[in-house]
Amino acid sequence: MSAAEDIAAAMPELESWVGRSRLVPEEIALSAVQRAAATFDLDPDGFKPGDELPRHWYSLFFADMPRQSVIGQDGHPKKGTFLPPIPLPRRMGAGRRVRLMGSLRVGDDATKKVEVAAITPKAARTGQIVVLTMRHTIMARGETLAVDEFDAVYREGIVPGAASKTSPPVVAAVDSAWKDTVFLDPVLVFRYGAITWNAHRIHYDADYCRSEEGYPAVVQNGGLTMHLLLDAALRHAPGRPISYTARLARPLFVGDSVTFHGAAPEGRTMRAWAVDKDGLLAAEMTLEAEA
DSSP states (O other), rough: OOHHHHHHHHHHHHTTTTOOOOEEEEEEHHHHHHHHHTTTTTOOGGGGGTTTTTGGGGGSSOOOOOGGGOOOOTTBBBBTTSOOSSOOOOEEEEEEEEEEEOOOOOTTTEEEEEEEEEEEEEEEEEEEEEEEEEEEEEETTTTTEEEEEEEEEEEOOOOEEEEOOOOOBOOOOOSEEEEEEEEEOHHHHHHHHHHHTTOOOOOOOHHIIIIIOOSSSSSSOHHHHHHHHHHHHHTTTTSEEEEEEEEEOSOTTTSEEEEEEOOOOTTEEEEEEEEOSSSBEEEEEEEEEEO
16 A cells, blocks of 8 residues: 555554553652753752753653564564554654743652544655654652643655655755754763653664664654753844744754854744755744743
């Protein structure tokens, strides 16, 4: 069957996943916080029990921990274990919409509610895709601290050795109020993957990237790109983040450099975007911060 026919046949089962939820508890341990701080070049000893964390650091915790026996070829858990059995082999992060109401604290007994919010098949320029939207609600101390809707795109496989298809390139604007250039360091990508327990092989296995996924090199972790872009924007924002939306436009590759640009704040809102080494738009974000 074609990919479109496979998706159509699977949709009744996939639709039964929408609304399913589970809880992921985590103690926000000092040692884990210190590892995160060191990864993002902060002083690990600067954090003590009870300290508030940056609001967006919730995404560094609550990792799924599948047993090794249920890991698939791509490094993700096998389909149907933690996520719906979408019948397409390749998965990439696409974007997120986040509301931030508070901060985790060192030592919190916290919980993430994971919910399948939507499963949407589409015909894209690059072939058949399915967009999986997961809703993550972060809770601690009897409060809701964040609500994060994260989109992942599932795509068709490729002929071994062929190049991966990407969306048409968009030349990025470079007229900005500020910019920061960052080297996509393989060590940083490794450490981020270790912190978030992300075993997706496209983020560390160059041979797999080229032979199975059609990428020219190891792919930068999209969650890390959003984290770094948000960090850059917050250095120029008027206050703590309240909400943000982010979209990944095209892959970045480990060993390259990316330049983060931002516009001057307009009230509480700021735009920021990422430009790859070829001057193409790689990611964009709209941030709302406290005045």
